[in-house]
Amino acid sequence: MLATHNLSFRYQDEPVLHDLTFDFSAFAVTGIVGENGCGKSTLFMNLNGVLRPQQGAVLWQGKPLNYSKIGLIEHRQRVTTVFQDPEQQIFYTDVDSDIAFSLRNLGVDESEISRRVECAIQLVDAQSFRHKPIQYLSHGQKKRVAIAGALVMEADYLLLDEPTAGLDPSGRQQMIEIIARIAAQGKHVVISSHDIDLIYEVCGGVYVMNGGKIIAQGEPGVVFSQAEMLREAGLVQPWLVKLHSELGFPLCKTETQLFNALRVAKEA
Numbered sequence: 530m531l532a533t534h535n536l537s538f539r540y541q542d543e544p545v546l547h548d549l550t551f552d553f554s555a556f557a558v559t560g561i562v563g564e565n566g567c568g569k570s571t572l573f574m575n576l577n578g579v580l581r582p583q584q585g586a587v588l589w590q591g592k593p594l595n596y597s598k599i600g601l602i603e604h605r606q607r608v609t610t611v612f613q614d615p616e617q618q619i620f621y622t623d624v625d626s627d628i629a630f631s632l633r634n635l636g637v638d639e640s641e642i643s644r645r646v647e648c649a650i651q652l653v654d655a656q657s658f659r660h661k662p663i664q665y666l667s668h669g670q671k672k673r674v675a676i677a678g679a680l681v682m683e684a685d686y687l688l689l690d691e692p693t694a695g696l697d698p699s700g701r702q703q704m705i706e707i708i709a710r711i712a713a714q715g716k717h718v719v720i721s722s723h724d725i726d727l728i729y730e731v732c733g734g735v736y737v738m739n740g741g742k743i744i745a746q747g748e749p750g751v752v753f754s755q756a757e758m759l760r761e762a763g764l765v766q767p768w769l770v771k772l773h774s775e776l777g778f779p780l781c782k783t784e785t786q787l788f789n790a791l792r793v794a795k796e797a
């Protein structure tokens with residue numbers, strides 16, 4: 530449903546994205562990895578219609594995005610974005626009002642707003658801090674509020690820009706669980722990150738970007754086995770893939786799976 534076709538974008542004289550063809554419908558969770566400055570955030574702003582490509586197109590159901598005011602309002606109800614810095618998306622001092630902001634702007638009925646806010650709060654596990662003023666929340670909690678604010682749109686696609694940036698290990702683990710819960714609800718999630726371990730663990734498909742181009746795509750275990758390609762893109766292999774390719778450990782998606790496999794092998 531959400532895709533791009535030969536999309537190229539430049540800021541004034543600086544070309545940033547080159548001839549990008551993505552299909553984000555094949556997997557529940559798709560990852561885009563690349564080093565700082567390779568164009569991930571610029572791509573997201575093209576995908577949600579904030580920026581418009583000079584060549585090629587963003588496609589919805591195979592048709593080029595309609596950039597009229599109405600077209601963009603419709604598009605943003607199908608594709609919502611959560612940016613890296615939650616402060617950019619926080620407008621109120623209380624959690625519930627902040628999460629409801631976009632729906633109130635759209636004039637959605639108050640009982641429907643309450644229903645959607647409750648669902649979003651459950652999904653991001655925000656029950657324990659929903660009554661605290663937002664300014665007292667931790668960075669990780671603010672990120673979860675920003676995600677809830679996107680989830681209430683009940684869009685088909687959620688774009689997450691660097692969802693684990695600035696999170697401690699337990700916040701990171703909670704984010705992984707939240708992404709899994711969102712995907713289990715039948716939504717598509719697209720994650721842009723240079724946290725390659727995250728992308729390896731949660732994504733069904735992955736694109737590697739370098740210098741605004743796609744240099745590899747496919748199943749994460751296969752793509753991330755190409756150590757030389759990743760080095761050229763300024764990335765390192767996920768540690769679980771490295772253990773497999775360099776030391777012959779079983780290829781596992783998560784640390785838990787690896788420990789279980791090693792325990793079984795030890796007992797055998």
Ligand SMILES: Nc1ncnc2c1ncn2[C@@H]1O[C@H](COP(=O)(O)OP(=O)(O)OP(=O)(O)O)[C@@H](O)[C@H]1O
Nearest residue numbers: 540543545563564565566567568569570571572723
């Ligand atoms: N508003 C802008 N005007 C001009 N150049 C910009 C603008 N925003 C980004 N750029 C440039 O576009 C390139 C891609 O930036 P972008 O933020 O999309 O990369 P990124 O992969 O998201 O980086 P990071 O991982 O650091 O967030 C960089 O060279 C950046 O300097």
